[in-house]
Structure formats: C-alpha cells, structure tokens
Amino acid sequence: MNKRVTFKSQWLPYALLAPQLAITLVFFIWPASQALYQSVLRQDAFGLRTEFVGLENFAALLADPLYLESFHVTIAFSVGVAAVSMSASLLLAVMADRVIKGATAYKTLLIWPYAVAPAVAGVLWFFMFNPTIGINAWILRTLFGYDWNHTLDGGDAMILVVVAAAWKQVSYNFLFFLAGLQAIPRSLIEAAAIDGASPTKRFWTIVFPLLSPTTFFLLVVNVVYAFFDTFGIIHATTSGGPANSTTTLVYKVYADGFVGLDLGGSAAQSVILMAIVVALTVVQFRYIERRVEY
Amino acid sequence: MVENRPWLNLISHVVLLLGVAVVVFPLWVTVVSSTHRGIDLMSAPIPMWFGDQFLANYTRMLTAGMDSVAGQPLGLMLFNSLVMALTIALGKIAISLTAAFAICYFRFPLRMTCFWIIFITLMLPVEVRILPTYEVVANVLTPLRKLLGLFGYEADEVVLLGMTIDLNLSMLDSYTGLTLPLIASATATFLFRQFFLTVPDELTEAARIDGAGPMKFFRDILLPLSRTNIAALFVILFIYGWNQYLWPLLITTKPEYVTIVMGIQRMVNVADTEPQWHLVMTATVLAMLPPVIIVVAMQRLFVKGLVETEK
Amino acid sequence: MAELQISGVEKVYPNGFKAIHGVDLEVADGEFIVLVGPSGCGKSTLLRMIAGLETVSAGTIRIGDRVVNELEPADRDIAMVFQNYALYPHMSVYQNMAYGLRNRGFPKAAIEERVQKAAGILQLGGLLDRRPRQLSGGQRQRVAMGRAIVREPSAFLFDEPLSNLDAKLRVQMRVEIKQLQRRLGTTSVYVTHDQIEAMTMADRLVVMNAGVAEQIGSPIDLYDRPSTVFVGGFIGSPAMNFLPGRVEPDGRHLELAGGLRLALPAEGRHADPGRLVTVGVRPEHLVPTGDTASPLRIEVKLVEHLGADTIVYGTCSAIDAAEGSGLMTLRLNGHHLPAMGEMIGLGADPADLHLFDAATGKRI
Numbered sequence: 001m002n003k004r005v006t007f008k009s010q011w012l013p014y015a016l017l018a019p020q021l022a023i024t025l026v027f028f029i030w031p032a033s034q035a036l037y038q039s040v041l042r043q044d045a046f047g048l049r050t051e052f053v054g055l056e057n058f059a060a061l062l063a064d065p066l067y068l069e070s071f072h073v074t075i076a077f078s079v080g081v082a083a084v085s086m087s088a089s090l091l092l093a094v095m096a097d098r099v100i101k102g103a104t105a106y107k108t109l110l111i112w113p114y115a116v117a118p119a120v121a122g123v124l125w126f127f128m129f130n131p132t133i134g135i136n137a138w139i140l141r142t143l144f145g146y147d148w149n150h151t152l153d154g155g156d157a158m159i160l161v162v163v164a165a166a167w168k169q170v171s172y173n174f175l176f177f178l179a180g181l182q183a184i185p186r187s188l189i190e191a192a193a194i195d196g197a198s199p200t201k202r203f204w205t206i207v208f209p210l211l212s213p214t215t216f217f218l219l220v221v222n223v224v225y226a227f228f229d230t231f232g233i234i235h236a237t238t239s240g241g242p243a244n245s246t247t248t249l250v251y252k253v254y255a256d257g258f259v260g261l262d263l264g265g266s267a268a269q270s271v272i273l274m275a276i277v278v279a280l281t282v283v284q285f286r287y288i289e290r291r292v293e294y
Numbered sequence: 295m296v297e298n299r300p301w302l303n304l305i306s307h308v309v310l311l312l313g314v315a316v317v318v319f320p321l322w323v324t325v326v327s328s329t330h331r332g333i334d335l336m337s338a339p340i341p342m343w344f345g346d347q348f349l350a351n352y353t354r355m356l357t358a359g360m361d362s363v364a365g366q367p368l369g370l371m372l373f374n375s376l377v378m379a380l381t382i383a384l385g386k387i388a389i390s391l392t393a394a395f396a397i398c399y400f401r402f403p404l405r406m407t408c409f410w411i412i413f414i415t416l417m418l419p420v421e422v423r424i425l426p427t428y429e430v431v432a433n434v435l436t437p438l439r440k441l442l443g444l445f446g447y448e449a450d451e452v453v454l455l456g457m458t459i460d461l462n463l464s465m466l467d468s469y470t471g472l473t474l475p476l477i478a479s480a481t482a483t484f485l486f487r488q489f490f491l492t493v494p495d496e497l498t499e500a501a502r503i504d505g506a507g508p509m510k511f512f513r514d515i516l517l518p519l520s521r522t523n524i525a526a527l528f529v530i531l532f533i534y535g536w537n538q539y540l541w542p543l544l545i546t547t548k549p550e551y552v553t554i555v556m557g558i559q560r561m562v563n564v565a566d567t568e569p570q571w572h573l574v575m576t577a578t579v580l581a582m583l584p585p586v587i588i589v590v591a592m593q594r595l596f597v598k599g600l601v602e603t604e605k
Numbered sequence: 606m607a608e609l610q611i612s613g614v615e616k617v618y619p620n621g622f623k624a625i626h627g628v629d630l631e632v633a634d635g636e637f638i639v640l641v642g643p644s645g646c647g648k649s650t651l652l653r654m655i656a657g658l659e660t661v662s663a664g665t666i667r668i669g670d671r672v673v674n675e676l677e678p679a680d681r682d683i684a685m686v687f688q689n690y691a692l693y694p695h696m697s698v699y700q701n702m703a704y705g706l707r708n709r710g711f712p713k714a715a716i717e718e719r720v721q722k723a724a725g726i727l728q729l730g731g732l733l734d735r736r737p738r739q740l741s742g743g744q745r746q747r748v749a750m751g752r753a754i755v756r757e758p759s760a761f762l763f764d765e766p767l768s769n770l771d772a773k774l775r776v777q778m779r780v781e782i783k784q785l786q787r788r789l790g791t792t793s794v795y796v797t798h799d800q801i802e803a804m805t806m807a808d809r810l811v812v813m814n815a816g817v818a819e820q821i822g823s824p825i826d827l828y829d830r831p832s833t834v835f836v837g838g839f840i841g842s843p844a845m846n847f848l849p850g851r852v853e854p855d856g857r858h859l860e861l862a863g864g865l866r867l868a869l870p871a872e873g874r875h876a877d878p879g880r881l882v883t884v885g886v887r888p889e890h891l892v893p894t895g896d897t898a899s900p901l902r903i904e905v906k907l908v909e910h911l912g913a914d915t916i917v918y919g920t921c922s923a924i925d926a927a928e929g930s931g932l933m934t935l936r937l938n939g940h941h942l943p944a945m946g947e948m949i950g951l952g953a954d955p956a957d958l959h960l961f962d963a964a965t966g967k968r969i
Contacts, residue, residue: 002398003398003399003490003491003495003498004495005399005495005498005499005502005658006399006400006401007399007400007507007508007511008400009400009508012396012400012508012509013396013397013400013402013405014396014402016392016393016395016396017392017393017396017397017408019389019392019393020389020390020392020393020412020478020483021393021408021411021412023389023474023475023477023478024411024412024414024415024478025411026430026434026437027427027430027431027474027475027478028414028415028418028423028478029411029414030426030430030436030437031423031425031426031427031429031430032418032422032423032426034426034429034430035422035423035425035426038425038426088313091309091313092309092310092313095305095306095307095309095310095313096310098302098303098306099303099306099307099310102307106310106314107593108590108593109314109317109318110313110314110317111589111593111597112317112321112586112589112590113317114533114589115533115537115582115585115586115588115589116537116582116585116586117536117537117538117539117555117581117582117585118537118539119537119539119555119556119558119559120537120555120558120578120581120582121320123558123559123562123574123578124320124321124323124324124578125320126562127323127324127327127571127574127575128320128323132336132337132568133335133336133337133340133571135323135339135340135342138339167316167317167320170317171317172600175597175600175601176601179597179601199299199302228419228421228422229421231421231539231540232537232539232540232555232559235539235540235543235559236539236558236559236562236563237562239563250421250422253421253422253424253425254424254540257424257425258424258425258428258544263425266425267425267426270422270423270424270425270426273421273422274417274418274422274423277417277418277419277422278417281416281417494689494691496687496688496689496691497691497693499656499658499678499685499687499691500685500687500691500692500693500752501693501704502657502658502677502678502679503656503657503678503679503683503684503685503705504679504704504705504708504752505679505705505708505709506679506704506708510708514693514704515693515695518695518696519694519695521695
C-alpha cells in the first residue's frame with residue numbers, strides 16, 4: 001500500500017532514513033552477517049588460527065546430545081508456557097467480558113504484570129518456590145507432602161520457569177483475547193441464543209472459532225516469547241540447571257558463546273535461531289495478511 | 295449478558311477474583327517481605343503481613359546498597375535504568391517517525407530496499423545475534439577495519455589529513471552502548487507507517503496549497519495527529535527499555551553502569567550464601583514501581599497502542 | 606484576480622491511460638466556470654492540474670500572464686476547497702484559516718485582519734476557537750471556504766464541495782457560494798457532477814465526457830442548442846428523449862421507428878436524404894394534442910406527482926425498448942391524473958427538435 005500523494009525531494013528522504021538505516025546496518029545487518037560468517041569457521045584451541053570448515057559446525061551441533069537436549073527443553077518450555085498462559089488468559093478474558101461491574105478494576109489488576117521484567121518475575125517466583133523459605137514450597141510440603149526442590153530436581157526447575165514465564169504472559173494474552181472477544185458482533189451471539197444454544201455451547205461453536213485468528217496470532221507470539229524473551233527468567237533463577245534441565249536454545253548460545261567462548265559453535269547456534277525466527281515471523285505475517293473481516 | 299443467569303455471573307466473579315489473587319499474590323509476598331528484617335525471612339512459613347522495617351530497608355537500599363555484593367546504592371541503579379528506558383523510548387520514537395515519514399510520503403529509488411532492510415530487523419532480536427553485536431559494540435569501527443583488512447591494512451590507527459584516528463571505538467560500559475544498538479526497531483516504524491497511511495491525502499494536498507513543504511507538513515500536521523500513537527508507544531517502549539536484561543548483562547562490567555534489573559540478579563545469585571531476601575525484595579519493589587505505575591496510569595492508551603502495534 | 610488559460614492540455618497516466626484528451630478553455634477575469642460531467646469524465650483531474658496537484662502531460666496552463674505548468678501549488682496563487690473539506694483536525698478554525706498565511710510569512714496583525722474579515726463574510730465569528738470535529742457539515746464547509754478566501758488568490762478552485770451535504774443544505778449553500786463569488790469577484794473554477802448545481806451557478810459551463818470537453822457555453826446556450834447527444838441528455842432534468850430516425854427522401858420530413866413521421870426543423874433541412882439521425886426532444890417541449898391517433902403517442906406506464914409539475918412515463922413505438930429505459934418522458938405543468946394504460950397523443954414544435962447524427966452524436 002502506498003500513499004497517492006507524495007512530496008518531491010532529492011535528498012530529504014535519505015536524510016530522514018539515515019539514522020535508522022545506519023543503526024540497522026551497523027548493529028543488525030553486520031552482526032547477523034558476521035554470525036553467518038563465523039558459523040562456518042572454527043578456531044583452534046588457542047584462538048590463533050581460524051579455518052573454514054563449511055557446515056561442520058552445524059553437523060556437530062545436530063549430533064551433540066546437549067544441543068538436542070536444549071532443543072527438547074525449549075520445545076517443552078514453549079508448549080508449557082503457551083498452554084498454561086493461553087488457557088488461563090482465555091478463561092479470564094471470557095469471564096471479564098461477561099461482567100459489567102468492576103470490569104476496569106479487574107482489568108487493571110490483571111494487566112500490571114506486563115510491566116514486570118522477565119528477570120524480576122523469575123526472581124519473584126524463585127523466592128516463592130525457594131526450598132527452604134519459599135511460601136509456595138512450604139504450602140506444597142505441609143498441605144500436599146511434596147518436597148519441592150528446584151535446585152536438585154530438573155522437573156521442579158522446569159515447572160518454576162514455566163510458571164514464572166506464564167504468569168508474566170497472562171496479562172498480554174488477556175488483553176488480546178479481551179479485544180478479540182469484544183470485536184465479535186453481539187448480534188451473532190444473540191442470534192445463537194435465540195436459536196437455543198446454551199452459553200457453553202455458544203462459546204465452543206461460535207465464539208471460539210471466531211476467536212481463532214487471535215488465538216493463532218497469540219500462539220506465535222507466545223512461542224517467540226518463550227524462545228527469546230525468557231532468557232532473563234532462566235539466567236536469574238536456575239542458570240540453565242540443574243544439569244541443563246532448563247537450558248533453552250537462547251541460554252545455550254549465551255553459555256557457549258560468552259562463558260564457554262566457543263565462537264564457531266555459538267555462531268552456528270545463532271544462525272539456527274535466526275532461521276527459526278524468520279520462519280515464525282513469516283508465518284505470523286502471512287497469517288495476518290489473510291485475516292478475514294467478519 | 296444475553297440472558298439473565300445469576301449463577302454464571304457469580305462464577306464469573308469468582309473466577310476473576312481467583313485469577314486476580316493468583317496474579318497479585320507474588321506482588322503481595324514481595325511487598326510484605328520488603329518490610330521485614332532478614333531473620334524473619336529465614337524460616338518457613340514467612341510472614342504474610344507487613345512488618346515494621348519499611349523505612350529502614352528502603353532508605354538503606356536507596357542510599358547504600360547491599361555491601362555483600364560490592365553493592366551500589368539502588369538510587370544509582372534506578373538512575374541507570376531510567377536513562378536507558380527514556381533514551382530507548384524517545385530514541386526509537388524519533389527515529390521511527392522520520393523513517394516512516396520518508397517511506398510513506400516520498401518516492402525515491404531504493405525506497406523498497408530500505409523498507410526491507412528495516413523489516414529484516416523484526417527477525418533479528420538481540421538474543422539471536424549476541425556475540426557479533428557485542429563485538430561491534432566493543433569496537434564500533436569493526437566493519438571499517440574488516441573492510442580495510444580486505445585491502446591488507448591491519449594497523450590500529452589511520453592517519454588522515456594530518457590527524458591520527460584511532461580505529462578503536464568502544465561503546466562498552468557506556469550509556470551509548472547500552473541504548474544505541476536497541477534503538478533501531480521495525481515495530482515502531484511499522485506502526486507509524488500504518489498510521490500515516492490512514493491520514494487523508496487531501497490533508498497533504500491542502501497543506502501543499504497552503505505553502506507547507508514536507509518538513510512543515512511533518513511538524514505542523516502529521517506529528518500532532520500522531521499524538522495518541524506516540525503516547526501509547528512511549529509506554530510500551532519505556533517498559534521494554536527498563537526491563538532489558540541480556541544486553542546490559544553483556545556489555546557492562548563496571549558497577550556504575552548496572553541497571554536495577556541486573557542489580558537484582560546479582561543480589562540473588564550470590565555464591566556460598568543465601569540472598570538477603572528482605573533487601574532483594576526491597577530492590578524488586580523499587581524495580582517494578584516505575585513501569586507498573588506508568589502502565590496503570592496510562593492503561594487505556596497503553597492497551598490501545600499494544601493491540602494496534604501487533605496488527 | 607486574473608484570467609485562466611488552458612491550451613491543449615492532456616493527461617496521460619504512467620500506465621498509459623489517457624484521462625484528458627486535449628482541452629482548450631479560456632476563463633475571463635472574475636468568471637465562474639463550472640466543469641460538469643459524469644464520474645470518471647476527467648473534470649476533477651483537470652481541476653487538479655490547474656491546482657498543480659497533478660502533472661500536465663501536454664499543453665500549457667496560464668494563470669494571469671504566467672505559465673504555471675512547472676510551479677508548485679503553493680506558488681500558483683490559487684486556493685482550493687476540497688470535497689471532504691480537508692480541515693486540519695487538531696487546529697482551531699482560526700488556525701486552519703491562518704495556516705496558509707503563516708507559511709507565507711504574513712505578520713500577525715495582517716493575519717488577524719484577514720481572518721476576521723473572512724469570518725465576518727461567512728458568519729463564522731463565534732466559531733473561531735472550535736475544532737473541526739465540533740462543527741456541523743455546513744459549518745465545516747464554510748471554514749474550508751474561509752481558508753481559501755483569506756489568501757485572496759487569483760483563482761478559487763472548488764472540487765465538488767457540496768457533495769457531502771444533505772439536499773436542503775446543498776441548495777442553500779449553492780446560493781451562498783454564488784453570491785460570495787459575485788461579491789469577491791475572484792475567478793472561480795467549480796467541479797460538480799450535479800447538472801442542476803452547474804446550471805444554477807455557472808457563468809459558463811464545460812460539459813466533459815471521457816476526457817473531452819464536449820461543449821463550452823452559457824447554461825442557456827447548452828440548454829437550447831446542445832452540440833452533442835451527450836450534452837443534450839446530460840443537461841436538463843428530466844432528461845431529453847431520444848428517437849432514432851431517418852431523413853426521408855423528400856428532405857423535409859423525418860421517418861421515426863414505428864412508422865411515425867415528423868416535419869424536419871428548419872436548420873436540419875440541409876441534411877442529406879436517407880441520413881440516419883437521432884432526434885432529441887425535451888419532456889417539457891412535448892405537447893399533448895388531445896388526439897390519440899397522433900403519430901407520436903405514448904401509453905402511460907408511470908406518473909410522478911411533484912406538485913408544481915407532473916412527469917408522465919410511457920411506452921412509445923418510436924423508442925427502441927432495447928436502448929435505455931424504452932420510455933418516453935413527458936412533463937406537464939400543474940396537477941394531472943392520467944390513468945395507467947391511457948394513450949396520450951403528443952406533438953412538438955419543429956423548432957424544439959434537436960437533430961443529431963446517429964453515428965457521431967454531433968448536432969446537425
């Protein structure tokens with residue numbers, strides 16, 4: 001889409017675009033190309049020589065059990081976060097759509113976690129699930145007899161980060177679901193009621209299908225969020241442990257690259273991540289282009 | 295709703311209250327814990343009601359910090375976060391406005407190329423390119439050096455017009471390094487582009503007849519009309535900047551550049567000892583306060599901007 | 606105040622579409638010219654070329670004594686009133702009117718004086734501090750005109766300014782605009798698709814069709830002597846009736862479809878015998894003869910009672926039902942109550958007949 005009416009100028013548009021383009025080229029395009037370049041190199045043990053090794057780094061990664069494990073961890077994490085967060089927020093949105101009294105109050109109280117940094121959210125839940133003094137851990141111990149310890153048990157650690165990430169994301173999903181619900185014409189629901197459908201039936205046969213563009217959109221966003229924005233949560237709480245049980249792909253890039261100083265491998269991981277982002281973004285945009293108005 | 299079903303209404307309220315409880319519980323725990331002494335928090339169950347250490351804890355953290363971690367006063371950290379958040383928010387908005395204006399309102403060769411270059415940044419979050427971006431920030435002239443390297447020039451300096459120019463320009467441990475790489479963003483540009491496309495063409499024509507050139511039009515007409523979008527974006531970008539984690543972690547080593555989110559992580563991940571939770575919670579409350587206040591105060595604007603940014 | 610000259614102006618779009626096929630027009634100083642025609646005829650394009658909002662592919666446009674083809678709109682000394690008013694939504698009425706003057710570096714005092722004067726003429730005095738969204742359609746229209754007036758330009762350009770107003774307001778504003786123009790004496794070019802607006806407001810009309818100016822003249826000229834079938838059918842409401850026919854061998858009569866015969870008008874007598882023609886006659890020029898056996902007769906199908914007039918539609922053997930509505934239109938003064946299916950015999954003064962070539966549509 002373009003504007004019909006434009007201004008004529010030889011130099012002005014370039015001047016206006018220059019800042020953004022300059023920063024983009026220096027801090028985005030160049031590093032990305034560097035990552036691509038470095039991913040096909042390998043440094044020797046002393047960092048003295050680099051040699052071109054083609055796709056060896058990639059092959060090594062895909063054969064590395066630790067890398068594949070982090071893939072599994074990431075997928076499990078994403079599914080967990082998306083499922084928990086989306087179902088909770090959908091439920092809350094549906095309820096919030098129904099009530100008239102106190103709607104604004106509920107809304108305010110439910111969206112504030114958006115403002116919390118992922119790392120801080122991690123710390124909060126980390127505190128609450130602290131094996132010794134955490135209030136949630138205490139509740140689990142005394143009421144359910146479950147001995148919670150996320151520093152020892154990988155499953156507990158995973159649950160911790162999933163809960164922290166999902167908690168934060170509920171507010172974002174809630175807003176979008178609410179907007180999506182409010183965009184459904186009242187006349188459709190009324191027509192269904194006249195046709196004899198109960199509220200539950202109405203929800204599953206009419207509201208939910210009409211909500212599917214929003215649901216799909218949020219699904220992609222949640223997956224992207226789980227993949228990338230949750231570094232803070234993991235780094236601030238479990239540091240990828242115990243025993244790599246919460247090492248997601250992004251966390252691994254950081255650990256291998258900055259801590260382990262493995263340039264080639266880390267670059268290769270970055271490239272794979274880039275490919276995933278591109279795929280997800282393409283899917284998101286393609287789907288948005290095809291949004292149908294009803 | 296459509297029919298009158300009191301049971302359903304009751305259930306709705308119950309569910310919502312439960313939801314709110316779950317969402318607000320961590321906040322409650324945090325605030326309460328920040329008002330106690332350290333020993334109160336060393337055994338379970340920890341107190342669920344306020345203590346009396348509110349003033350003590352908060353003044354200590356704001357002025358002196360936590361000594362065990364070579365602590366900086368929180369005041370400094372809050373300031374760093376503020377600088378980062380404001381610079382990023384205002385910077386992104388300014389750059390995106392001009393870029394969107396250029397793309398929408400001018401026809402020039404390379405227009406679509408520029409558009410796609412900006413678009414690509416959507417697919418390159420910082421987490422995906424951390425190492426090479428770090429390298430660039432460590433020495434911004436790296437691309438130039440590599441270019442010169444292609445021609446066999448390997449030195450650390452270059453002499454130009456009688457001046458010696460050092461080919462090392464580091465942005466580590468600086469406000470520039472913290473903010474500049476995060477300022478170019480496609481989302482803001484797209485939002486503004488989307489908005490500009492809805493501004494009626496006749497307004498532009500009337501302005502042209504009224505003797506307004508492109509920049510006058512931009513300043514007098516386009517900017518005032520974009521006020522709501524700018525405000526909503528400001529909220530979102532401020533939060534984004536304030537809550538940055540990975541990037542500051544990578545490029546700051548000196549304590550005086552630590553942001554508050556990083557600071558909290560340092561307080562929690564202490565080796566060998568248990569974190570001083572009452573102080574950590576104090577810091578957490580302070581870290582959450584500005585963004586939460588902004589979100590709550592500008593709720594309507596923020597929600598509108600959020601729902602529109604992503605579409 | 607200046608005159609406007611358009612010579613051989615053409616407009617070709619990048620995709621090859623030719624929107625304007627060579628238009629010539631000379632507008633005298635202070636004249637009110639109306640460009641009228643159906644959608645897509647090019648009238649707005651022509652106006653925008655005068656304004657400088659569209660480029661000119663060929664030909665020249667002169668305002669005063671300057672050729673303005675290459676000049677920016679702001680430098681042509683013109684002011685424009687848009688169909689959707691194009692008021693700056695975030696500025697007050699005062700600021701909207703002052704904007705153009707501010708950009709040209711007028712001192713504050715001069716701006717104040719001009720805006721107040723225009724506000725007085727347009728009765729906007731109490732609204733100067735309001736925003737456009739607080740005004741009604743008619744008020745916004747006046748602000749748009751005020752913005753044009755304060756500039757005191759060489760020419761006013763109006764792009765269908767009344768299209769967005771309701772019918773009653775439109776009639777009222779028509780009068781106001783015409784009186785305003787008379788008072789200010791500024792050369793004006795006005796675009797509309799409504800032929801009634803055109804007829805009532807214009808000093809001269811330009812009827813456009815598919816990028817060509819079919820006829821230029823005063824409203825009465827266009828009414829009395831349309832130069833093409835298109836102009837005949839466009840000007841006047843209800844529209845002119847068209848009957849296909851042929852010049853008889855004797856050169857003095859016309860043979861119409863269905864075997865009817867009419868006498869040729871005097872000016873048509875030079876036409877060759879056997880020539881195919883289209884005869885045009887206006888509904889108001891058809892006269893009931895009272896003789897149901899007249900050569901020209903209609904069977905009543907529909908009657909519209911307008912109070913002052915009665916419009917009768919009927920089928921007639923002279924009109925080919927395959928083209929158009931196939932109905933002949935008759936206009937009668939006052940109240941009449943013809944019955945459905947009634948036959949009415951009609952006649953017409955030969956001087957009221959318009960003769961057009963059947964192929965080219967041009968007047969014979």
